[in-house]
Amino acid sequence: MRDLFIQASYLAASVMFILGLRMLTRPDKARRGMQLAGVGMLFAIVGTLLNHTIVDFRWIIAGLILGVIIGYPMGTRVPMTAMPQRIALSLTLSALAATLVGVAEYYTRMAAGTPPDRVTMTALGFEIMLGCITVAGTIVAAGKLQEWLPSRPLTYKGQNLLNGLVFLGIIALLITVIADPTQQWAFYSMIGVALLFGTMLVLPIGGADMPVVVALLNSYSGLASCATGFAIGNVILIISGSLDGSSGFILSVLMSKAMNRSFTNVLFGAFGSEPKAVGAKSSAGMSVRSIGVEDAAIQLAYAQLVIIIPGYGMAVAQAQHAVRELAELIEKRGGEVKFAVHPVAGRMPGHMNVLLAEANVPYDKLYDMDEINGEFDRADVALVIGANDVVNPAARSDKASPIYGMPILNADHAKSVIVLKRGMSAGFAGIENELFYDRKTSMLFGDAKASLTGLIGEIKNV
Amino acid sequence: MRDLFIQASYLAASVMFILGLRMLTRPDKARRGMQLAGVGMLFAIVGTLLNHTIVDFRWIIAGLILGVIIGYPMGTRVPMTAMPQRIALSLTLSALAATLVGVAEYYTRMAAGTPPDRVTMTALGFEIMLGCITVAGTIVAAGKLQEWLPSRPLTYKGQNLLNGLVFLGIIALLITVIADPTQQWAFYSMIGVALLFGTMLVLPIGGADMPVVVALLNSYSGLASCATGFAIGNVILIISGSLDGSSGFILSVLMSKAMNRSFTNVLFGAFGSEPKAVGAKSSAGMSVRSIGVEDAAIQLAYAQLVIIIPGYGMAVAQAQHAVRELAELIEKRGGEVKFAVHPVAGRMPGHMNVLLAEANVPYDKLYDMDEINGEFDRADVALVIGANDVVNPAARSDKASPIYGMPILNADHAKSVIVLKRGMSAGFAGIENELFYDRKTSMLFGDAKASLTGLIGEIKNV
Amino acid sequence: MSSQLLELYVFVLAAFTGYMVITRVPPLLHTPLMAATNAIAGISLVGSLIAAGAAQNRVATTLGFVAVVAATSNIVGGFIIVDRMLKMFKRDTGPAKQPPAKQPPSGA
Amino acid sequence: MSSQLLELYVFVLAAFTGYMVITRVPPLLHTPLMAATNAIAGISLVGSLIAAGAAQNRVATTLGFVAVVAATSNIVGGFIIVDRMLKMFKRDTGPAKQPPAKQPPSGA
């Protein structure tokens, strides 16, 4: 009877998770969907607590309370701009939990003198391996994103070779312990080596590449909890694990596609290691036209259609609220404003959407690349706010460019372009951008937020 | 080892089934997809034949050979126009197989003195119940569609009440046998009653409603094989069963939506039982303009854009090849031809598409309702070939009409309309169609095929 | 976990998958879809084979035999007809390749 | 059928479902999606609870306890933040309702 209830609660939870994610396909239903998933989670927890094998609740209660105490601020305090490292950290936590459960399972079975059979051991082994790699990797990733660790790529000769060897080491240990589950030394040293490998894998990679890495690790941790599910024979772990895994996988593919890079390139390329110096060949002899706040304000004030292109710089400058203000101001004056959001603008998928949503920009003003690219010809001003690579015409024209082939926003088709950035330094891809040297482009130098506040003030007075 | 291979083959088969259906979402990949599914089927069969429990192959081989002998002509001979009854029949077969397996399972267990436990019995019971209903129902449906049985609805007073009672009887027997699996009498009499119920359920329904019924029975038979899967503990049955079930369910919903009818209405309404007499009130005093082949030919020969609207009549007249010829002829003379296919034109979903494809009309010339409805205003001639309800303006305007609210093709927006049908008799919905009385409409009476051949000849001479 | 429970999970997930796959099949291919799923439903052959071959008792064998015949003919006929249908769906490529097969009249 | 095998089926089907559901999430919601799936991944709490409560041996209990803390904080934090995010996505409805929360600067 009680058992039936437990199982029913698990089944219900799984269904709610899937339905919940399904509702994420519609912005207006998304929130309800996740609340549904939340309820599912509650079901699963309650169901578990009724489990016969649980005899001592002291540690559980302590753990739950402590978890809430830690988790609550993590949910309420973390600023939207810190999402990338926040996501990395949450991966660390779930992978950590999965791993520890696996270790406990193994330890208990060995202590009880009933070593796991091969199949179970395989599951356990993979779980531990993937789990440890994820834990170590995500910690490093979070550190780089939060800039506790040097976010520039740390490369050294023969690093890929070394990593390869270490990985082989893990596999060897894994095989050993699967072949004979009683080989405890192999099991425990695998943990150590896997942690080491995770660190070595991510440490060399540049901070800007982290989102891809994080998404990739996300699919690992998903697989890890699937493995846990197999190991302790719990279906709901398998289901949510594969949901988690596929999302991580799909997003990492999406990102590397949009950046046109391959996984290997991201993982082993240490791309962008030597930031190309400003004024590289391409820009030799070209000159940029700098513009003052007043003139920029005039242009915007009298524009019919302004298309705003936010980029990573907007995130850095925390300028999203100022952007909204500016947009509303222009609209009040009768101009039309649209936001063009590139799939990989910023540093994680949907980065710009979240920031602008936070600043209360309604999402029906945010246009995907394909929707908006046709409209730039109509636009009087393309206002580029801290974006760079995603408007780099080289992606279209210059076969030599590392971003050649990456789809971009056609800012250069607009009648005039205003670019807000601090200096001439390159973006993520570390390359020159001819757009800035284009005749119809004018650069408004300075921190995006400051410039925007200036513009707003001026336009009010126009 | 051998067991491992069996299981692998099943898993592979399930995956191939799903992938195969998935490829059906793209016309250009569809064929490869179904070949993949076919391979999957082969895997499953081979896997099964390796099963230890199979000791005597004589009957199996005999059965397989006989099955191929029967199945081959069913595949190669049956004309596309006979698809509805063909599908009904194939349902009968799969449901029959599922049911017999269930009976055999039950009989064997009883004979061996090891009656099935409650859970298994529940599965078995549902399997038999759904299976028998499907078998009987689909046989009647096929008979009506092939017109071996009177295809008009056979209604009598209190029929729904009677059906209801019979159904209650089934449930009672089902509960009895689940409560005590050893009650063989209940089990076997349930078979009889279920067969009876299936017949009584479908017999009263009009032949034109059959497709909905068939789709509905399809979802039953899907559930039946899921139940078999539960009963004999075979996952692949569960998986393909639920695929089958969902397709049946989705299509029946789609049909009844497009016909705006409810299931209950289809099942118990005996809709269209009394075909409204021609010249009902709505058409009183209105007059139709009949047209000769010559004039029609002239109109078509000089039209810029002709939109052809095929309907059930084209299927009846087997006119699809003539239609293609006509279209090609008009195009050779420089006119543009498009086909407007209503989701429920004909008598089953996609009916017209298959027929036209059979006549080698490329599918990129076939337009869904939403794609084409905007273009009728541009069209010089809307050529209605044996269609009626799907172009009935009453669906838009006349709140009283039984098809009010059903989305239709805007034939009446074309500059002129030519209707090919034999007489003034009504279509499936059995109602008048003002379009035929519209001033810009001209009726070309006669069998669609004959008229088309005539038109082709004339146009050649124009 | 009891295997019957796991089978329940399989059922639920398969239903989800089926729903999501099939809602994306375009109306153009709805007839082939119906035929296809029916052909796949012929998988009940799996059960039939075991019933027919397990030689448990004469009744089971006979029923199994009939089931095998039914399921096999459904599979063979089903896949052939689906392939016939799908073969007919072509993009616009100049003159049609194979001549349309002659059809015996029928009441559909 | 062995339950491990059935679990394999569950895995395959769940992966299908996940793939099909997630490929349909619009780019607009990709950040919430990441956060959401991570929060759901907190389900590993299920295993942690058992490890922490089964009182098999001190090691298992301790590891379980840590796991519970990690998973719980992930779940709580995760769902809160997802909800915070999704709450922000609005259609155009005249003046914005709640004032944008002030944000401490950060290095993202």
Ligand SMILES: NC(=O)c1ccc[n+]([C@@H]2O[C@H](COP(=O)([O-])OP(=O)(O)OC[C@H]3O[C@@H](n4cnc5c(N)ncnc54)[C@H](OP(=O)(O)O)[C@@H]3O)[C@@H](O)[C@H]2O)c1
């Ligand atoms: N979205 C993703 O999922 C993802 C993941 C990984 C990588 N990426 C990569 O990230 C890049 C995103 O392109 P993007 O155009 O959005 O950004 P970007 O190409 O990285 O350029 C950002 C620009 O913003 C400027 N900037 C920085 N801080 C600023 C501030 N406080 N005020 C004003 N401007 C400031 C910088 O120039 P100054 O220093 O001169 O001001 C820089 O050129 C793409 O290359 C993409 O491939 C994206």
Ligand SMILES: NC(=O)c1ccc[n+]([C@@H]2O[C@H](COP(=O)([O-])OP(=O)(O)OC[C@H]3O[C@@H](n4cnc5c(N)ncnc54)[C@H](OP(=O)(O)O)[C@@H]3O)[C@@H](O)[C@H]2O)c1
């Ligand atoms: N597609 C589905 O899935 C499905 C399923 C169930 C029901 N239905 C229903 O079926 C109807 C389909 O509409 P529809 O417009 O395609 O067909 P329809 O409304 O049934 O009309 C068919 C017309 O074709 C004419 N016709 C019959 N034989 C002919 C021949 N040999 N030559 C020329 N004309 C001939 C008939 O008029 P004459 O007798 O005067 O010639 C009849 O009016 C809808 O009401 C739909 O709801 C569809």
